[in-house]
Structures are given as C-alpha cells and as structure tokens.
Amino acid sequence: MKNIELLDGAMGSEFIKRGISLPNHIWSAHLNLEASEIIHKIHQEYLDAGADYLTTNTFRSTPRAYSKIGLSIKEARKSSELSLKSAIKIAKNAANKNTKILGSIAPLEDCYTPSLFPGVDTAKKEFRELGEWFNEENIDIFLLETMNNLEETITAIDAIKDFNIPIWVSFVLKDSHHILSGELLSEVLKKIESSNCVKRILLNCNPLPKTNNALKIMSNNCSTPWGIYPNLGIGEPSPDGNIENIYSDKEFLEIIESSIKLGATITGGCCGSSPKHIKLLKDSLC
Secondary structure, eight states: OOOOEEOOOOSHHHHHHTTOOOOTTTTTTTHHHHOHHHHHHHHHHHHHHTOSEEEOSOTTOSHHHHHTTTOOHHHHHHHHHHHHHHHHHHHHHHOOTTOEEEEEEOOSSOTTOGGGOOOHHHHHHHHHHHHHHHHHTTOSEEEEEEEOOHHHHHHHHHHHGGGOOOEEEEEOEEETTEETTSOBHHHHHHHHHHTTOEEEEEEEEEEHHHHHHHHHHHHHHOOSOEEEEEEOBSSOOOTTSOOOOBOOHHHHHHHHHHHHHTTOOEEOOOTTOOHHHHHHHHHHHO
C-alpha cells in the first residue's frame, strides 16, 4: 500500500454527541474560547486514532459570521480573531511533533449557497484578513474547504498565496460532474491547477455515493495530489445539525479504498465521521 496521509474527522458532529448546541451563523466558533478543553480532547482522540493532520475549529471564525449575531464590525473582528487564534493554539497544544495543522477557511457565506458570494473585492479583503491571522500563528497549511464556486475559490487563493504557506482546496459537489455552483468539476480542476498555487485538491462534505461517482473525474483530471473526506450522513441533517443516520463502516471503507486505487493519496472524514472512522482507515491501511 502506498503512503496514504490521514486527515482527522468531523468536529461539529462530535460537539453534538456531547450535548453541545451549535448556534446559527457562528456554529462552533465560540467554543474555542468557552470549551477549549473539549476541543483539545477531540483533537487528541483523532491523533490517537491515527490522524496525521489536525484541522482548526475555525470554519465560522470570521468577522462576517460574528456580525450576524448582532456584533458591531469592530466587535465582530475582535471576537473572530480571538476565536481563530485560540483554535490554532488548541490544535497546536494537542499536536505531537509530526502533526501538521490545517487552518480551515470556508466560503464567507453559507457554504451550500454559492449565489451568496459577496464579490471579488469584498471577499479578497476578508480572506486576506483571515490569512494574516493564520500567518501570525504560524499555521502549517491553509485548507480552503467546502468551497462551492470557482470565483470565490480563486479569490481566496489570490488573497493568501503570498504568505508562503501551502494551500489546499476542497470542493463540495452538486453532483458527480459539477461543483455546487453548477460549474464542471473537470474544468474547475484545470483552473485550480493552472494557478500553480495549490498543493492538494480534495472533495469534502459530499455523501458517499456522490463522492464515489466523482472519483474517476478526480483521477483523470488531477496531476496535483488529491483526496477525499466524505460526509457519512444519509439524508439531510436535523435542524440542529445532528446526523441521525450514517453509512456503514463497510460502505465508508469501500469508497476510501476505491479512491486510493484510483490515485488518492490523502483521506479522512467530514460530517458524521468520528475518531472511530479514522481508526478504521488507519487499520485498513496498515
């Protein structure tokens, strides 16, 4: 078996399992300041399971998200910076000497609504500020994840590319041939590779069948190292974000094994996954 790198798994699902409610807009960003010990424990569980990378709990640690809960622009910037930098410190404190820290950056608005992209000028400024905060804390890798349209993805890359920090990009799909915006996945992959800035291209937060059907497109169009970290949920989550039904361990492993046979070199889990799933991957790769 070739060398396969292991990501961690879901963070939000683990909070919900522990009875922690996640509010609209900021999701789990506030927990970086209010429940750091729980986040540390979750990170540690993923490392114990075999993860090579830890992803910061910063999916919604943005001024834009904090402003939606009624904070002024100044207060929102302060709160999001504190949340983001705290998340990095928690991950670093949990890490061992070989662990790489992925700085999670998501679309600025709802990651499932591409049409909410706020425009290049506004987005570039906001992504740049996030990049500056990550850079100040010496993050190992930028992870632009659950990206849903090409224009916002390219804007984010342009905003952070001069920090001399590797950039990974991960997309959420509409179907096996298109990212969520409707743009052809094959064409999007070509555009991302032509930027010469991205070190890994991934698919995330896509159910197992959709992920499986996109594997050949990834294999045929990626010269850049690529991988997947799928959503394990069956159907839509409940209103509070809970995923009540997930695919079986067997089904999960079959998709991962298929991706590896087609050339994937990095894998992990998204919503609905747990340290148990990362251990399954680790054991299956040994």
